Amino acid sequence: MDAGEIPDRDECASFSPAVRHYWLNWSNIVRIGGVIYQKWREVKSEQDHLQLLVPAVIKKEIISSCHDTAYSGHFGIKKSVQKMKKYFTWYQMTKDVRIHIENCVICTKSKNRKSKTGLVDYRVGYPLDRVSIDVIGPLPQTQRRNKYLLVIGDNFTRWMEVYPLPHQKADIVAHKFVMEFITRFGIPLELHSDQGSNFQSELFNAVCGILEITKTRTTPYHPA
Ligand SMILES: [Zn+2]
Missing domain, CATH: 3.30.420.10 (Ribonuclease H-like superfamily/Ribonuclease H)
Structure with missing residues (x-):
């Protein structure tokens, strides 16, 4: 990354699936002021976004702030991911969001409640x-x-x-x-x-x- 050159395929082969994922997407990875982003075009709006490539240690915090707070409204998986994609990305983000929401106390509670009150x-x-x-x-x-x-x-x-x-x-x-x-x-x-x-x-x-x-x-x- 420092040299701005793509490492060769063999060099990457031994790394994690995440690294290989970014290697395949190399042309969209940019570094601005020491922070790494991924260029991403939203299909529906055709808008370009720079997604922050989120370090593992703050993934949970990012999901929480996008889903759990009073202002984020406990949206479902699809909506939450849609919202997050405008600013963030990481390897298997959707999967992490899904796990988080499936374990969200408030979502689970309101889901149970809805099905019970049915009538x-x-x-x-x-x-x-x-x-x-x-x-x-x-x-x-x-x-x-x-x-x-x-x-x-x-x-x-x-x-x-x-x-x-x-x-x-x-x-x-x-x-x-x-x-x-x-x-x-x-x-x-x-x-x-x-x-x-x-x-x-x-x-x-x-x-x-x-x-x-x-x-x-x-x-x-x-x-x-
Ligand atoms: Zn929730």
Whole structure:
């Protein structure tokens, strides 16, 4: 690469499949300011992109930031890869993305939920008409001592917010709901939750009462 010359075939034969993959694609590999990119033309838009050839150590971080964050929206495999390809590439990126998404707690949870609720589709008329709230966990503790995820989703827009929590008691759940969600998005008309004691607590009921939010919940015999 330094000399700008392609190594010969025999030299490459002993290297990993990844190296051989790039060797075959040599004419599209460029180096700009010490960083290696691959030239790539998007078929549909015919737009040219320079994809960063991502080093192995930050692959996971790249996938996470493109899939897991509140702003990336937990897209499926195809959409996630489409989005990532505009900026990044690495050998077998699609496969890594697939594995990541198949193991994504939030995607798995919402997938199971969708198939179970089958009969009822709550896609009502406007944003904030109906918002669902749920706590996932316990999960492995993070460095910041969080073990739970508070997931709040708008049933109409399908926008989802996720907040890490150290525990799942009613006070912290209510605090996050008001200070993080309501302050940014507004007060929902209806709030749907499961049987969780945090959502059925006096404190949480009081908060909903003051804000005039109608609470609904899944019934014990027909859990959604
Ligand atoms: Zn996901």
